[in-house]
Amino acid sequence: MVFNWFRRQYNDSSETPSDKKQEETTPAQEPQPEPAETSTAETAPDTTADLLAFAKAAYKNIQQKQQTEVVETPPDSENASAEPETVETAIAEITESELIDEPVSTTLETAQPEIIQTATEEENTEDSSVIAIAEEPDVESSEITTNEIEQTRTPEATQPTAPANLSFLERAAAERQAKLDQLIATAIEVPEPEVVQPVAATSEIGEEIPGLVFDDGFVWSAKVLAAQGRNPEDVSIEEITWLKKLRQGLDKTRRSILNQLKAIVGQGPLNQAAVTEIEALLLQADVGVEATDFIINALQTKLREEVTAPEEAIAYLKKILRDMLDAPSIASHKTSFTPEKETLNIWLITGVNGAGKTTTIGKIAHLGQKSGYKCLIGAADTFRAAAVEQVKVWGSRSGVEVIANPGKNTDPAAVVFDAIAAAQSRQTELLLVDTAGRLQNKKNLMDELGKIRRIIDKKAPNAKVESLLVLDATLGQNGLRQAEVFSQAAQLSGVVLTKLDGTAKGGVALAVVQQLGLPIRFIGAGEGIEDLRPFSSYEFVEALLSS
Numbered sequence: 001m002v003f004n005w006f007r008r009q010y011n012d013s014s015e016t017p018s019d020k021k022q023e024e025t026t027p028a029q030e031p032q033p034e035p036a037e038t039s040t041a042e043t044a045p046d047t048t049a050d051l052l053a054f055a056k057a058a059y060k061n062i063q064q065k066q067q068t069e070v071v072e073t074p075p076d077s078e079n080a081s082a083e084p085e086t087v088e089t090a091i092a093e094i095t096e097s098e099l100i101d102e103p104v105s106t107t108l109e110t111a112q113p114e115i116i117q118t119a120t121e122e123e124n125t126e127d128s129s130v131i132a133i134a135e136e137p138d139v140e141s142s143e144i145t146t147n148e149i150e151q152t153r154t155p156e157a158t159q160p161t162a163p164a165n166l167s168f169l170e171r172a173a174a175e176r177q178a179k180l181d182q183l184i185a186t187a188i189e190v191p192e193p194e195v196v197q198p199v200a201a202t203s204e205i206g207e208e209i210p211g212l213v214f215d216d217g218f219v220w221s222a223k224v225l226a227a228q229g230r231n232p233e234d235v236s237i238e239e240i241t242w243l244k245k246l247r248q249g250l251d252k253t254r255r256s257i258l259n260q261l262k263a264i265v266g267q268g269p270l271n272q273a274a275v276t277e278i279e280a281l282l283l284q285a286d287v288g289v290e291a292t293d294f295i296i297n298a299l300q301t302k303l304r305e306e307v308t309a310p311e312e313a314i315a316y317l318k319k320i321l322r323d324m325l326d327a328p329s330i331a332s333h334k335t336s337f338t339p340e341k342e343t344l345n346i347w348l349i350t351g352v353n354g355a356g357k358t359t360t361i362g363k364i365a366h367l368g369q370k371s372g373y374k375c376l377i378g379a380a381d382t383f384r385a386a387a388v389e390q391v392k393v394w395g396s397r398s399g400v401e402v403i404a405n406p407g408k409n410t411d412p413a414a415v416v417f418d419a420i421a422a423a424q425s426r427q428t429e430l431l432l433v434d435t436a437g438r439l440q441n442k443k444n445l446m447d448e449l450g451k452i453r454r455i456i457d458k459k460a461p462n463a464k465v466e467s468l469l470v471l472d473a474t475l476g477q478n479g480l481r482q483a484e485v486f487s488q489a490a491q492l493s494g495v496v497l498t499k500l501d502g503t504a505k506g507g508v509a510l511a512v513v514q515q516l517g518l519p520i521r522f523i524g525a526g527e528g529i530e531d532l533r534p535f536s537s538y539e540f541v542e543a544l545l546s547s
């Protein structure tokens with residue numbers, strides 16, 4: 001069964017393109033994705049117990065699916081995960097000399113262990129956080145228990161009696177000692193307080209799925225999916241893994257800034273001091289002046305006079321953010337960003353060098369391939385020889401063929417021409433085109449991108465063309481200035497925001513939509529091939545403001 005990441009559903013139920021279906025499954029479109037207010041209220045758990053039950057059911061379903069898959073997999077390929085298999089097959093396609101000659105081949109050799117290492121580190125981090133959560137209440141509870149014991153014990157019952165023939169001081173000392181002994185004895189006798197587990201015991205969830213711990217991250221991810229109307233049976237391991245990663249990736253932004261914002265907003269009517277504080281926090285998160293003003297105005301309108309319950313105020317803040325993030329896609333009448341099946345979709349990928357363009361192409365190719373699309377990559381960043389080789393490496397990782405012209409100073413438009421011809425003869429559905437990202441000369445950039453567009457229009461007039469700008473989130477507002485140059489040069493239709501992991505500037509997503517008026521189509525939260533997914537405003541805001 002193929003999980004279509006673009007539509008967030010398994011392919012078997014809808015192979016044919018259907019706008020209606022796409023709209024139905026686009027979380028961004030839900031007017032109020034808060035669990036209680038959506039049409040999905042039936043399936044959305046509204047108590048902690050319901051949520052845990054939902055999460056457990058989802059975990060068990062994933063378990064069952066995996067077991068079925070193992071049974072169905074022929075013994076030869078049982079242990080081979082899809083990724084290395086694809087890499088090996090694809091590496092064989094790149095000639096040995098190409099890999100040896102180019103320094104980039106080293107990247108290929110080391111890249112896989114790197115990905116594995118990252119995953120292991122993340123797992124460890126998650127594990128240790130679970131342990132930390134479990135340990136804290138332990139200490140607290142034992143303190144509380146000891147205090148409670150002290151408070152509830154009546155003086156008569158606990159006061160040890162000292163022999164009457166002792167002096168007053170001796171008697172007091174003896175009594176103190178006896179009391180201490182009694183306290184120690186009682187403390188030892190106190191049963192170990194039950195460790196507060198945010199997760200279920202193994203007996204409840206069955207055998208643990210390798211690489212998927214049933215921790216609070218799992219429960220949170222399940223909650224986010226449940227709130228979007230998903231059933232436990234539909235929850236995929238990929239989605240849970242991604243949501244856990246997204247939440248972890250946005251940790252810095254969430255902890256350093258936005259949680260404070262949540263605290264202020266949750267306090268009630270906004271006074272001037274609160275407004276100033278919110279302003280400062282948003283600007284720190286690189287939300288930008290424009291988006292900050294918008295958020296403050298929206299909040300003030302609602303909270304200035306009205307006494308709003310904290311939960312409601314936070315839900316309102318989340319809604320403001322979601323609406324802002326969704327505004328450009330609603331305005332362009334394209335709320336879902338899915339390549340059309342059985343049609344040539346051409347996605348031009350632009351951005352300055354280092355933003356994560358090549359990586360993004362590889363990750364989207366992988367997503368496309370995994371989601372059941374026939375994909376192809378056109379290596380039209382001919383400005384840098386290494387760029388072509390890097391794209392080839394990513395093509396091999398994702399098992400997607402790369403069309404490149406080996407000659408020096410090749411015309412990028414010529415590569416695009418060849419790539420379209422290849423795509424048409426192979427019935428490719430998604431052609432990803434890498435383009436040069438140099439910025440030294442805006443006119444050159446405009447000329448080059450303009451020429452590529454003309455070739456596309458001429459050679460593939462019926463193709464669905466998108467032009468995506470890759471932006472490095474760690475650059476915050478500086479990245480936006482680059483974006484402005486690109487938006488003048490290319491007819492941009494969306495943004496891919498990369499490197500959201502490990503930056504406190506996650507708020508730049510709001511600046512992107514507000515300042516550029518462009519929808520965010522994908523977000524990247526890691527260097528691994530699985531670390532980029534289609535953007536969902538609901539999931540992003542939940543990850544940004546979740547506790």
Ligand SMILES: Nc1nc2c(ncn2[C@@H]2O[C@H](COP(=O)(O)OP(=O)(O)OP(=O)(O)O)[C@@H](O)[C@H]2O)c(=O)[nH]1
Nearest residue numbers: 352353354355356357358359498499524525526527
């Ligand atoms: N942490 C993190 N790193 C990323 C992400 N996306 C890309 N990177 C890293 O950013 C660096 C640059 O990525 P590239 O894909 O090579 O960037 P590029 O825009 O193609 O730049 P050139 O290769 O110079 O043309 C690499 O080390 C990537 O691994 C992300 O989402 N998170």
